[in-house]
Amino acid sequence: GFVVALARSGRRIVVPPGTSILEVLRAAGLRVQAACEQGVCGTCETQVLEGTPDHRDMILSDDEKAGGRSMMICCSGSRSEVLVLDL
Numbered sequence: 001g002f003v004v005a006l007a008r009s010g011r012r013i014v015v016p017p018g019t020s021i022l023e024v025l026r027a028a029g030l031r032v033q034a035a036c037e038q039g040v041c042g043t044c045e046t047q048v049l050e051g052t053p054d055h056r057d058m059i060l061s062d063d064e065k066a067g068g069r070s071m072m073i074c075c076s077g078s079r080s081e082v083l084v085l086d087l
């Protein structure tokens with residue numbers, strides 16, 4: 001697992017293994033945009049301020065994935081212990 005830190009509210013939320021960021025944010029009461037929830041539509045794209053996403057979507061190019069500035073929170077995880085999102 002890892003922690004998502006929400007830059008706008010300062011909240012920190014644990015994402016357990018096997019759970020998506022989207023799921024934990026919804027469970028925490030946040031309204032987040034999503035549609036396919038399989039990494040193919042791009043609706044859930046979220047800006048990454050700090051940390052290294054573990055990209056598992058089909059949307060971002062290899063360059064975008066390497067850049068690490070945004071991610072699909074429905075399916076992608078984190079390679080770092082903390083991921084700071086622009087939420």
Ligand code: FES
Nearest residue numbers: 035037042044074
């Ligand atoms: Fe479609 Fe995340 S909801 S890519």
